[in-house]
């Protein structure tokens with residue numbers, strides 16, 4: 001009897017709770033299956049909580065801790081998506097991590113941030129990011 | 135692909151925003167400017183629970199909506215309907231000790247999505263549970279709205295019973311009531327979206 005999700009639509013008004021701050025910045029782009037940037041997507045990171053919307057070219061910037069945990073959870077909402085997508089941004093590769101261990105190498109690579117704290121989210125296509133359902 | 139249980143997963147915890155995230159005036163969208171907004175004043179209230187029926191206490195509820203003419207105070211909205219200088223259309227509050235939220239606003243207008251179709255009156259809701267995996271963004275509708283039958287976004291929820299749970303009860307005089315039940319997190323988690 002749960003309440004179903006609906007798309008966030010194009011008119012979400014960010015700036016709602018404080019955007020969060022952090023000494024480092026995670027940057028990247030949200031891309032559709034054809035490789036085009038996805039504008040007005042909302043990305044939320046946890047922990048700590050931070051949120052940011054994408055620019056018209058699909059790029060985003062999110063504050064992260066200087067020494068982040070091995071991974072942060074990333075929740076993505078976008079116009080046209082009927083529900084949010086969850087993925088993870090790994091900054092290191094803990095050898096015993098249950099998710100990374102379970103994934104084949106090519107899929108695992110979609111969850112690893114590059115050394116300059118860059119992380120692109122691919123909503124589809126050959127390089128589609130691993131998404132998680134809880 | 136099913137994944138092994140991970141009690142340490144970050145998604146099983148979530149942010150708690152605290153009183154600084156929502157002041158008392160943030161829940162009254164009719165008092166955010168010098169004058170009163172145009173349109174029919176309404177209250178929308180309800181309870182937020184998890185799927186075991188437990189109240190979700192002290193959590194952030196955010197709303198955004200069009201004004202009474204069907205126009206969002208958002209730069210991306212190209213609808214020629216007029217802006218209302220006394221209405222921004224965004225609100226937030228924290229649920230109380232019983233999981234209750236309450237907003238005072240005006241009933242949003244329907245708006246055209248192209249030359250033919252219209253969105254029924256709706257309020258966008260964003261909710262946080264105790265776990266990040268419970269994050270919910272959805273839309274609340276008003277009972278008896280004739281535009282609901284032909285709305286593609288409302289019908290994106292295929293199950294009629296689930297779709298009905300997006301429609302509030304009540305009326306403008308008694309106020310609208312809309313309860314929310316957050317899904318997840320499950321004991322098992324999987325790779326792949328729903």
Ligand SMILES: [Fe+2]
Nearest residue numbers: 009011256258
């Ligand atoms: Fe809308």
